[in-house]
Amino acid sequence: MVEQETTAASREVSRRDQGKRILLVLGLVMQLIMCAAGLWPAAWVMLHGQWAGSSPARWTLLILAAVLVFNYGYLLALLVFRWLIPRPRPGQYTMSGADLPALLAFMLNVSLVKARHDPPWAAMFSSVLANVPPLGPFFRRWFGPHTTSATLGDTVRFLDPTLVEAGRNVQFGFDCTIICHHFDNRGMTIAKVRIGDNVVVGGQSLLMAGVEVGEGAVIGARSTVMPFTHIGPHEFWAGSPARKVKDLAGESAEVSRRIP
Structure with a gap:
């Protein structure tokens, strides 16, 4: 047997x-x-x-x-x-x-x-x-990817470009990778990655399937954003796996007040 x-x-x-x-x-x-x-x-x-x-x-x-x-x-x-x-x-x-x-x-x-x-x-x-x-x-x-944001050539690796949606003025760091699929013991999961306006994705970062990034968020360099992570608007995430570090909304308002 x-x-x-x-x-x-x-x-x-x-x-x-x-x-x-x-x-x-x-x-x-x-x-x-x-x-x-x-x-x-x-x-x-x-x-x-x-x-x-x-x-x-x-x-x-x-x-x-x-x-x-x-x-x-x-x-x-x-x-x-x-x-x-x-x-x-x-x-x-x-x-x-x-x-x-x-x-x-x-x-x-x-x-x-x-x-x-x-x-x-x-x-x-x-x-x-x-x-x-x-x-x-x-x-x-x-x-794909479905975005109006420009990149300087192929400096970003979109492994599933038809499933990536990004807003305006998204800054992709050099050598960051966006994947819309992953394998586990259940088989293969395919999910879209959605990125809002004015987001910064740090260089050599990895965004995995199902990730959603809110407007104005920042992802630190060399971060790994695990599948189906939801990053809220104006949040700073970093690490491997990436975790929320702090809110940026208050800092943005403070910087705006300082600019003459």
């Missing part, structure tokens, strides 16, 4: 590992298609750039134009995949049975996030082009 249970457990683990390998291959196929969508117009620009002649300056401009065209093509293909793949839905999911389609959609969304942030050209070009017009509004609406 024990041997049968051990064999069944081993088969379950093997099946999950096989599923991960299939997802890795699907992610690779998507990235190859996105690269092709960028390389084809970039190659066209290079092949029709006969005006460059032998001038180094003209060749420099031609190569830069091809690089920009490649990045635009890649990002447009990424938006198409974003439109085709279902977005993850908040909820509690087990690792088998009827929840498998939802888990598959979640993992495909992870592949999209990796395709957006992992390529070597993302830090130089895509991180800027995806945050400014003309593509910026489309990425904020379809890809």
Whole structure:
């Protein structure tokens, strides 16, 4: 009996590992298609750039134009995949049975996030082009995070960007991470992270699934905000795990009185 249970457990683990390998291959196929969508117009620009002649300056401009065209093509293909793949839905999911389609959609969304942030050209070009017009509004609406606050490129890691909602004038510190899912003995939990206006998220902080941050709150650097934590307006939280340190409303009023 024990041997049968051990064999069944081993088969379950093997099946999950096989599923991960299939997802890795699907992610690779998507990235190859996105690269092709960028390389084809970039190659066209290079092949029709006969005006460059032998001038180094003209060749420099031609190569830069091809690089920009490649990045635009890649990002447009990424938006198409974003439109085709279902977005993850908040909820509690087990690792088998009827929840498998939802888990598959979640993992495909992870592949999209990796395709957006992992390529070597993302830090130089895509991180800027995806945050400014003309593509910026489309990425904020379809890809996330849903916010009007600007970041200086990919200085913040949104692992589930479609589930992040942030208000105006939110200051994200360098290398902070926002995650809208976590695993435990019950399976996987997916929940939105909501951040109010005028919030400061300290550098290298971690905000986990279900966190809500009120207007004007401050989260200290290198803090870990545990799942489903509610931070009230004008509160200062810090630590790992993060805990309330003090209220900021009185201090804000005092500073306002001191400013001439």
